Amino acid sequence: MSYALETKKRKFTRVLESISKPLASGDGGAKPPTDPLMAARERLAEPPSIKKVRVGEGVLDKVSTKTTVSRILRTTSSSANLRPNFVPWDRERFLERLETFRPVTRWLSQPSPINEVEWAKRGWSCTDYMRVACVGGCGASLVVKLPEEVDDFEDLDSDKVQERKEVRQKVVEEYRKLLSDGHKENCLWRSKACDGAYVPFYYSAGLGNVTFELAATIHRLQVTNPDNAINALRDRYLKISKLQDQLPARETIELPEQLSLKEMIDILPPGFPGDSPNNSLNDDTSQQSDGKENTIDERSFAFAFFGWDVVKDGSSGLLECRACFRRLGLWLYKSKEEGKEAVYEKLPVHSEHMDYCPWINGPAQSGTGRATDRPESLSSGWQVLAQGLRTKHRRRVKTSASATPTESVPTEADTLSLDSTATDEASQRAKDREWWSKLRRVREALHVKGPKKASSQSK
Incomplete structure (x- = not known):
């Protein structure tokens, strides 16, 4: 090893030793740097000297150190409580994004492939007028603007009208692709969405892209459990009943033709609605009287049955749906005190929801997006709730019939439920007989024979 290289090595070793070893305080040199948090803890652990206590420097130093440590701990705890942005399975977060599209000053209704539900399923929220932004933090932002409706151009000929329709459809398809492609490359929402969103697939052979829809269970109402559905119905009823002075007249409220409101009220559990929203309505703890408590x-x-509830901010005369965030101004359907007529004569409580609301939309509530399913065969939210009330009523009737052997006069609701049960059983037996007869005919046509005996095979 050369002399110059060895000299440089010794100098480098001395520099490392001088850095690692702390200098003495009497030498007048600078002290080595230390961790601020460790220094603060050491100052808190050391008792202040008499001189510092007398002058007050120790007290000020201790207070400032405590403030610094508390600020550090508070920042750490607040960062730990931050919610993740990419949670496609969280229904509450999905509804939070969907609620941002509620103000009419921000969002106008769009075609179903690019409506507010589809944007919310793909991680977008409405931040400004017809502008959506990604909640995942990728910084993507889009402005949704479609050509005007064709109905506004009635003076045009049929060829131009058809051309405008095709242009509008192409723009809708482009925005439909931007549901996922609008996110940046590193954004997780680009490759994964909430269930029920339109998912694009691209063929490598250049055949274009095909989109299909998955089961929309993220928007489904929690009404499949009859007990939970009845308790939620009771909570909504108790809150709306406090606004009886602001509700429109009964003649103004319209209901679907296939629903009998009187039947639903007759088969309610005993004791409905109860005194407080926290008391559950179970068959064992409910009152034994046939009549209702109130x-x-x-x-x-009627409002509570179709999913309407009092607004969260407590605004007077307003009802809202917590699934589609549609709001109802009750004063529009109520006559004025001065004798003026209401703005609207009728209030259809079922059709005032948005078209995609699971309270009235069968595919949205049933959680299916298959094209083979017929929409009329799928039950919406209020139909599932009505079926749950009938199911609970039939169980109560059977339980009371087995517990009390004495004959009692059945009510109209009891007769309807028993008749429907008997009809269902008879139809099921008829279907079974028809199935077995078809099976026998198929076997005869195919000449199906039984297996040969073991003895014949051995011979």
């Missing part, structure tokens, strides 16, 4: 107000029950 007289049911049909207007409040």
Whole structure:
């Protein structure tokens, strides 16, 4: 080894030793740097000297150190409580994004492939007028603007009208691709969405892209459990019943033709609605009387049955749906005190929801997106709730019939439920007989023979 290289090596070793060893305080040199948090803890652990206590420097130093440590701990805890942005399975976060599209000053209704539900399923929220932004933090932002409707151009000929329709459809398809492609390359929402979103698939052979829809279970209402559905119905009824003075007249409220509101009220559990929202309505703890505890107000029950609830901010005279965030101004359907007529004569509580709302939309509530399913065969939210009430009523009737052997006069609701049960059983037996007869005919046509005996095979 050369002399110059060895000299440089010794100098480098001395530099390392001088850095690693702390200098003495009497030498007048600078002290080595230390961790600020460790220094603060050491100052808190050391008792202040008499001189510092007398002058007050120790107290000020201790207070400032405590403030610094508390600020550090508070920042750490606040960062730990931050919610993740990419949670496609969280229904509450999906509804939070969907609620941002509620103000009409921000969002106008769009075609179903690019409506607010589809944007919310793909991780977008509405931040400004017709502008959506990614909630995942990728910084993507889009402005949704479609050509005007064709109905506004009635003076044009049929060829131009058809051309404008085709242009509008192409723009819708482009925005439909931007549901996922609008995110940046590193964004997780680009490759994964909530269930029920349109998912694009691209063929490598250049055949274009095909989109299909998955089961939309993220928007489904929690009404499949009859007990939970009835308790939620009771909570909504109790809150709406406090606004009886602001509700429109019963003649103003319209209901679907296939629903009998009187039947639903007659088969309610005993004791409905109860005194407080926290008391559950179970068959074992409910009152044994056939009559209801209080007289049911049909207007409040009609709104609660179709999913309407009091607004969260407590605004007077307003009801809202917590699934589609549509709001109802009750004063528009109520006559004025001065004798003026209401703005609207009728209030259809079922059709005032948005078209995609699971309270009235069968595919949205049933969680299916298959093209083979017929929409009329799928049950919406209020139909599932009605079926749950009938199911609970049939169970109560059977339980009471087995517990009390004495004959009692059945009510109209009891007769309807028993008749429907008997009809279902008879139809099921008829279907079974028809199935077995078809099976026998198929076997005869194919000449199906039984297996040969073991003895014949051995011979």
